[in-house]
Amino acid sequence: MRILWAFLKRDLAIAFSYRFQAFFQVASMFSLAVTFFFLSLMLRRVEGSIDALGKYGGSYFAFVLIGLATSMYVDASLRSFAQSIRSAQMTGTFEAMLTTQTPVGVIVAGSALYTLGSTGLRSIILMAFGVFVFGIHVHASAAPTVVAVLVLTVASTLALGIFSAGFIVLFKQGDPLTNAISGLSWLLSGVLYPKEILPRWVQELAGYLPLTHALEALRLTLLKGASASDVSRGITGLATFAALGLPASLAWFTWAVKRARVAGSLAKY
Numbered sequence: 001m002r003i004l005w006a007f008l009k010r011d012l013a014i015a016f017s018y019r020f021q022a023f024f025q026v027a028s029m030f031s032l033a034v035t036f037f038f039l040s041l042m043l044r045r046v047e048g049s050i051d052a053l054g055k056y057g058g059s060y061f062a063f064v065l066i067g068l069a070t071s072m073y074v075d076a077s078l079r080s081f082a083q084s085i086r087s088a089q090m091t092g093t094f095e096a097m098l099t100t101q102t103p104v105g106v107i108v109a110g111s112a113l114y115t116l117g118s119t120g121l122r123s124i125i126l127m128a129f130g131v132f133v134f135g136i137h138v139h140a141s142a143a144p145t146v147v148a149v150l151v152l153t154v155a156s157t158l159a160l161g162i163f164s165a166g167f168i169v170l171f172k173q174g175d176p177l178t179n180a181i182s183g184l185s186w187l188l189s190g191v192l193y194p195k196e197i198l199p200r201w202v203q204e205l206a207g208y209l210p211l212t213h214a215l216e217a218l219r220l221t222l223l224k225g226a227s228a229s230d231v232s233r234g235i236t237g238l239a240t241f242a243a244l245g246l247p248a249s250l251a252w253f254t255w256a257v258k259r260a261r262v263a264g265s266l267a268k269y
Helices: 002-016 021-042 060-091 094-098 104-133 140-171 178-188 200-206 210-224 232-263
Strands: none
Touching (some): 021 104, 060 178
């Protein structure tokens, strides 16, 4: 925990050196909420006739805001590790960190801790604008289930992010995973539109993406008040991703670091 705090303290010091950054980040969340609020006004007359949207309460604005807030965090989870490793390579600190006695897993976690925390805060702010400014109704009683789904979502997407960081260690800029997963998630998982409007075989394909299960579970719990048993399929899918992905990704990243040490390429960028 002391080492993780040191990583966080370093990144906070960098962030606080840019005083207006926090203001513009909050302003961008408000702008995003306003944009999709007016877009939802155009769809107000047809919302009720969209059966796929009715599954999640019938409000497109509430539907899309949850999609944006969740996908924002998932995308950060996918990219933050690789970006942190790449930044450390460019500044020449990556090899120095790996020569210490700090476990590789702690270095990986600490490098992305601030990015994940700040992105999570922006997601919360975006949802807060929706609830307190634009009047979205959410079921507060579903909070325990929402927390469980979020924890599993973070765990499953972090596995993919750590895996992509391994490619950065080995190939520097050759990360084929992040953009592919991010693009497919936006296309298939139902961020901006219900996945139920897609062909059946495409929906089956979307089931292999963690974001698909996360969005369905979060929307049903927050907008319809669904219980944990009602979203058990999504919880099981996310738990499976996390249980299989985290050990495999850490093993891959550790191997990538050892391979780079043998090749003498840790200091290269």
